[in-house]
Amino acid sequence: MxxxxxxxxxxxxxxxxxxxxxxxxxxxxxxxxxxxxxxxxxxxxxxxxxxxxxxxxxxxxxxxxxxxxxxxxxxxxxxxxxxxxxxxxxxxxxxxxxxxxxAVSLWHFAVSVLPGLLQTPGYAREVLAAGGLKGPELEQQVGARMGRRELLEGEDAPPFRTILSEAVLRTAPRDSGEWRGQLEYLAEAAERPNLIVHVLPHSAGMHGLMGAAVMFLRLPEGRTVAYTENGYRGELIEETQPVEKLQLAYDAVRDLALSSAESRKFVLRILEEVPCDPST
Structure with a gap:
């Protein structure tokens, strides 16, 4: 041969x-x-x-x-x-x-931390460090996460909707300055035309997405896939029936969440509670 x-x-x-x-x-x-x-x-x-x-x-x-x-x-x-x-x-x-x-559109539910696509470097660093990363690997992954934010920037950026459990906004990094910067970034992002941010208050009670964060991706050919993630593992779901079941749960949670305008006010109220840096 x-x-x-x-x-x-x-x-x-x-x-x-x-x-x-x-x-x-x-x-x-x-x-x-x-x-x-x-x-x-x-x-x-x-x-x-x-x-x-x-x-x-x-x-x-x-x-x-x-x-x-x-x-x-x-x-x-x-x-x-x-x-x-x-x-x-x-x-x-x-x-x-x-x-x-x-993806031509994305929608997401956050159970405990902000979605990576909306994280600031300081917030991402603490989240990743809590997961066990450190040293050069930690800094590399922080940089990687910041690079992914480009997906939501520019004229051709896809629409993105996220529902944040109130627990996400009540779990602050140790550095109040970093937390302030993260909340300011979130409030600013919520005003972009392609982004919609909802807050799901504790008063909404139990719901069908309490166990894990989930991201839905609408693909160019018209089908939708989902990616679920908890603190230990993630799973890509492409089969139609389980994806539709997750979507029904998501729709029910969205009905319980605050409107985008009310949600932005909620984020700003949380921001007002963050202690100011006495050196500034």
Missing amino acids: PPRRVITGRSQEPRQRFAEELRSLRMQKGYSLRPLGDRLGWDWSLFGKMENGETLGGPEVVQALDQHYETPGLLLALWELAAGDHKQFRERYRRYMALEAE
């Missing part, structure tokens, strides 16, 4: 191919590493190390690059092949991130 002909001329070794693709996409955009870091919110040196093959980066970093280069799922797939260890990157979460980048 004759040897297989290499068509692209690029490396057939997964890790090297991943690095080559990153470098090629950046050069097609026509800018250097530092502007790339500025645009996506990471230290530019991380991208340099990824392009040199010194590190693969994390899945959220790669997802942000996929969104930036408008190559939904390509870099994530190459990343998974380069990582070689499927335990490092669960297939369903990889698929969820690719679908999130393609």
